[in-house]
Amino acid sequence: MPLSESSPDWDALYRENVTPWDKGAPAPPLLDWIEANPGRLSGNLLVPGCGLGHEVRLLASLPGVEIxxxxxxxxxxxxxARELPATGLERYVTGDLFALDPEHHESYDWVWEHTCFCAIDPDRRQDYVRAVHGALRKGGSLLAVFYLDPYDDEHQPGGGPPHGCSMDELTERFEASGSFRIEESYTPASAYPGREGLERLVRMTRL
Ligand SMILES: C[S@@+](CC[C@H](N)C(=O)[O-])C[C@H]1O[C@@H](n2cnc3c(N)ncnc32)[C@H](O)[C@@H]1O
Structure with missing residues (x-):
């Protein structure tokens, strides 16, 4: 269900339990990627726009993953998210990705992105690239599932999040800017019902 405003009051939506993006389970493409890449995720991970943290808990349960x-x-x-049973050394921080405390600077080996990029105003996408680049250590990785096409008859571009994007735009913003190198990019075979073929899994190295 699309949201009507360009920058919604996210906290009000959680308070009112209007969270259509929350499927109660990790994104299927992440589960498949982990199965295909055992042991690949390790060290300290950041999940921006984590919501209730279903993917935080999945990632925290993996061997080799620290915090x-x-x-x-x-x-x-x-x-x-804190009320849900912990699976490892996860923690939940209330904060703005665009105003990260210095403790997050170049602190992470991996960033997992899912439905945060599409939630922010498209005008802030280069700020997003800068924020994730700043949080990752050099040589760290961004693993992402981007919701390329969230549009239908009722929800069109300009109508508020989720905001779609193209692979060309992602390449321009992340790679042509000199911030990241794209290592892997494909349309996931699995998806939440209704999102089949509309997403793109991308893994990039932070330069
Ligand atoms: C569409 S929801 C997705 C939540 C979660 N990833 C999921 O799939 O259930 C977008 C999330 O991003 C958060 N968010 C939006 N702007 C943010 C920002 N600038 N910094 C941190 N979180 C943000 C919202 O509060 C919301 O939880």
Missing amino acids: VTGLDLSPTATAL
Whole structure:
């Protein structure tokens, strides 16, 4: 279900339990990628816009992963995430990806992105690239599932999040800017119902 405003009050949506993006389970493409790449994810991970943290807990349960930091603007989301049973050394931080505390600077080996990029205003996408680049250590990786095409008859571009994007735009913003090198990019074979063929899994190295 699309949201009507360009920058919604995310915390109000969590308080009112209007969270159509929350499927109650990790994204299927992440599960498949982990199965195909055992042991690849390791060290300290950041999950921006983690919501209730379903993927934070999956990642924290993996051998070799140390601490997973789930970051979200919404204090209600992070409070609800903390109430769910921990699987490892995860933590939830309430904060703005665009105003990260210095403790996050070049601190992470991996960033997992899912439905944060599409949630922010498209005008802030280069700020997103800068923020994720700043949080990763050099040589770290961004693993992402981008929701390329969230549009239908009722939800069109300009109508608020989720905001779609193209692979060309992602290449321009992340790679041509000199911030990242794209290593892997494909349309995932699995997806939440209704998102089949509309997403793109991309793995990039932070330069
Ligand atoms: C569409 S929801 C997706 C949540 C979660 N990834 C999921 O799939 O359930 C987008 C999330 O990004 C968070 N968010 C939006 N802007 C943010 C920002 N600037 N910094 C941190 N989190 C942000 C919202 O509070 C919301 O939880």
